Amino acid sequence: MIKFGWRWILISLLVCLLTLVAYPSWGRSPFSPIEQWATVEMDGKVLFEIRGLVSFPASERAEFINTRLEELLQTHLRAGSPAPQYSINPDNEQSILSFNNSYLLTVTPVDVRGERTTESQARRYATLILDGIETAQYERTADYLRQAALVMLGVLFIALGVHVGVNKGVHWGESRLRMLMDSGKLKFGRLQIPDRLLHRLMKLGRFGLLFGLWWSVGYYLTDLLPLLRRSRYWLFDLILESLTDPVFTLNENSYSLLDLLTLIALTVGLWFGVRSLTRLFRTRVLAFTSSDRAVQDVLGVLLQSLLMFLGLLIILQIWGLDVSSLTIIASVLGVGIGFGLQNIANNLISGLIITFERHVQAGDFVEVANLMGTVEKVGARSTQILTLDQVSIIVPNSRFLETEVINWSHSNPVSRLRLPVGVSYNCDPDRVRSVLLNTAESHPDVMVEPAPQVLFKGFGDSSLDFELLVWIREPRQQFQLTSDLYFCLEKALRYYNLEIPYPQRDLHLRSTHIDEILQHLQNGAENPQPQNNLSLELTDTALEYLVQKMQGEEGVEIKDRWYRGNFYPGVFVAAEAVDWWMKELKVKQGQAVQLGQVLCDRQIIHHAFQDIPFQDSYEFYRFYSS
Structure with a gap:
């Protein structure tokens, strides 16, 4: 089943309507000489053309005459009287045309066509106006309306039949052409038309036929009834005024919306034209050179930018814009863009x-x-x-x-890897060198030429330091190849009992005095005893050493403090001391508190303002010697 293309009908009718509306008022279009001539119309039909005067533009003359004719027509139709009477009054080289003793227009020498005089030209205008009034009166009769309705129905019926026939004919023609091309009976030289391209061409042809069909139908139908002609004329006037009225003024020149649309259309056309020209330059010129693809892309971009810049300058000049007036604006924008986009420009x-x-x-x-x-x-x-x-x-x-x-790939992708290897001092250097070379040469990704090398780098702290140098063809595989070689080297060194050393150090920095304190604290934790016994067991030397550590640079923080409005000079916080003992002596919290009480019992430290047992809290203590 063939789908009826209603969208084509609507598009065609719309374009037809705009075209038909444009015709009687084309003299007021910005693309025509506005001040040279304009059209006088009645019921949407053009009667004649008039020219402009020095102090009276053609568009204003036509508007005045159209208004008077509209009043004359409406008066005649309401009264039902005979045709209106006209009079022509010569005045020097001009003739004044009046209808029913009412002024209509003045015919000047500029309106005269051929060898006529202004009087004969005015009489011709009067004849055209009378014919237009007679036609308008006839088109409003019942007989004409019935006849026009029948004609419209017949034309629509025929148009629908032609529409269906065009659709069927295009589908049949496409299948027939494809059949002839496949059989070889229809050839276009060396040109091979793909199925998709043929379908698009046939679709484009169908659109052209349907568009022309419904354009013609719309033209004929809208010209049958006065109401349709008057409506389209009014609609176009509205559209034309919105398009041609000035929107802004630049350099004492007024620009309308139609001017802006024209500028946009020219710019878009320039873009596609420059793009096609650049593509042709790349495919027909640069493709035959030996330049790199990236160079071709850059040259194409530069050519496209240059052509677009020159084309825009030409379009702006044609558009009526003085490009030199944009120099100051361009300079200001250039400075702003230079600061704002300097990184982009740099890139x-x-x-x-x-x-x-x-x-x-x-x-x-x-x-x-x-x-x-x-x-x-x-x-x-x-x-x-x-x-x-x-x-x-x-x-x-x-x-x-x-x-x-x-x-890594520039000029020559071949590169060299360096693999450090350390072995024990008990190993034979010559044997190590032989094992490293044999392992490297056995790997398939290591180049044979240049050959691998082994360098004796020196004597390390705990090893003999060697470096294996190998050459590779593919730099992207260097990390994988390094891992593979280290796996192979570890296996080979282990097989030949070549030891890989690693440094081992044990540092014992504990003082004997601290050991004594820890020993007594541990004994106190295992065998609880009165605190005074622990105080007696610790020697003065051990405690003195501990006090020196606490008062050292890395000891407990001792300073003057303010707390709740009171001043405490040279004190430390008990909780901080407990944390320090736990960290330095590696003891538990209870043992650290017990040690603090020992220092209190031995009168080494004391509470800042009262006599209470030592505890892990925010209490201030100070040394007796401070």
Whole structure:
């Protein structure tokens, strides 16, 4: 079943309506000489054209005449009287045309066509007006309306039949053409038309036929009834005024919405034209050169930008805009954009330098800053790098010029790896060298030429230090190859009993005095006893050593303090002392509190203002000697 294209009918009727409406008022369009001529109409039909005068533009003359004719027509139709009478009064080289003793227009020499005089031209205008009034009166009769209705129905019926026939004919023609092309009976030389392209061409042809059909139907139908003609004329006047009325003024020139639409249309057309020309330049000129693809892209972008700039200058000049007046505005914008977009401009220029110098190209394995990966694309502003973790990172082009870049693939991708190896002092260096070389040469990814090397780097703190040097073809595999070689080296060294040493150090920095304190604290925890016994067991030397540690730079914080409005000079907090003993002596919280009480009993420390047992709290204590 063929679907009826109602959307084509609506589009065609709309375009037809705008076209028909435009016709009687085309003299007022901004694309026509507005001040040269305008049209006089009645019921949407053009009667004649008039020209403009020095002090009376053609559009204003036409508007005045159309208004008087509308009044004359309505008066005649209401009264039902005979045709109105006109009179012509010569006045020097002009003739004044009046209807029913009412002024209509003045015919001047500029309105005369051919060898006529102003009087004969006025008589011709009067004849056209009378014919228009007679036609308008006839088109409002019942007989004409019935006849017009029948004609409209017949035309619509025929148009619908033609519409269905066009759809069927296009489908049949497409299938027939495809059949002939497949059979080889229809050839277009070497040109092969794909099915999709043929379908689009046939669809475009169907659209053109249907558009022309319904445009013609709309033109004929809207011209049958006066109401339709008057409505379309009024509608176009409304649209035309909204499009042609000035929106803004620049350099003493007024610009309307239609001017803006024209500028946009020209700019869009310029864009597509420049784009097509640039594509043709790249495919027909640059493609035959030996330049790199990235260079071709940059040259294409530069050519497109240059053509767009020149084209915009020409369009603005044609549009009536003085480009030189935009110099100040462009300068101010240039300064603002220069400060705001300086980083972008830096990256764009860096992209051009990178493209032309070709130090970094797509496919190179590079290392820039902390990034290492394969260059996927060098753009105008940034470069896309795919890391070894398969993560795409966008790097600004300026980074490649401001920092050092390692390009493993530049010029020659062959590179050398360095693998440090340390063995015990008990190992034979010659045997170690032989094992390292044999292991490297047995790996398939290590190049045979240049051959691997082993360097004796020196005598380390706990090992003989060697360095294995191998050459590889693919820098992207350096981390995997390094891991594989270390696995093989560890296995080979273990097989030949070549020891890999590692440093071991045991540091014992504990004082004998601290050991004494800890011993007594441990005994006190295992065998609880009165605190005074513990106080007696600890020697003065051990306690003196502990006090020195507490008062040292890394000891307990001793300073003057203010608390609740009172001043306490040279005190420390009991809780901080407990934490310090637990950290330095490796004791528990209870043992640290017990040690604090011992210091109180031996009169080494005391509470700042009262005599209470030592406890883990925010209490102030000070040394007796302070």
